[in-house]
Amino acid sequence: MTRSEMYTYFYSGDVALKLGVARELYVQFGNVLLQQPDILANLTIVEANERALQVQMRAMTMGATCTLCAIRQGGGCCSIFMAGENDVLQLLMNLLAGVQVVMQQDNQQECCFLGITGCILTMKPMFCLNYNCSHIKEKEVAVTLLHLEQRTAAMLVSQAGLETLLLDFFCENL
Helix, strand or coil: CCHHHHHHHHHCCCHHHHHHHHHHHHHHHHHHHCCCHHHHHHHHHHHHHHHHHHHHHHHCCHHHHHHHHHCCCCCCCCEHHHHCCCCHHHHHHHHHCCCCCCCCCCCCCECCCEECCEECCCCCCHHHHHCCCHHHHHHCCHHHHHHHHHHHHHHHHHHHHHHHHHHHHHHHHC
16 A cells, blocks of 8 residues: 555545544554554553643633533534544544544534543544633633643644554554
8 A cells, every 4th residue: 555545544534434444453453553662652651641631621620611612502612523533543543542432423513522521532633632712711821721732732742653653554564
């Protein structure tokens, strides 16, 4: 498979197709991937960064802020469009991290990975991690937003590192 074909394979299609491909790759390569020291080490870093980000978000009561917004007419940010921003490798990384990646609903409005307590995914698209709406920005002081941005950046960098390792692995094994 050429790199161009591989990119199409990993980054194209609807969310159901991407999830299907991620599951196939997990079944075929999951055990091998989880035995790769560099992948395991990076997965550990991603998970630690995700926990630090969650601590920051809880300290900022972002869950309550987002829930209040989501119940209003027009809802919150977790739209059906955002589900499509997930790619095969992000979904595979979640599977490797032990996340039960299952579509939570299909109401054609919200992201299909949005559960009753929020997003079920550990590794998320860049927009989901980077976007802070006016409700969050107006509520917080600059230093708190800076801490959030720093933890988000660490998460995104570690996620990108893991994705690069997976791309390298699949370049050699697909």
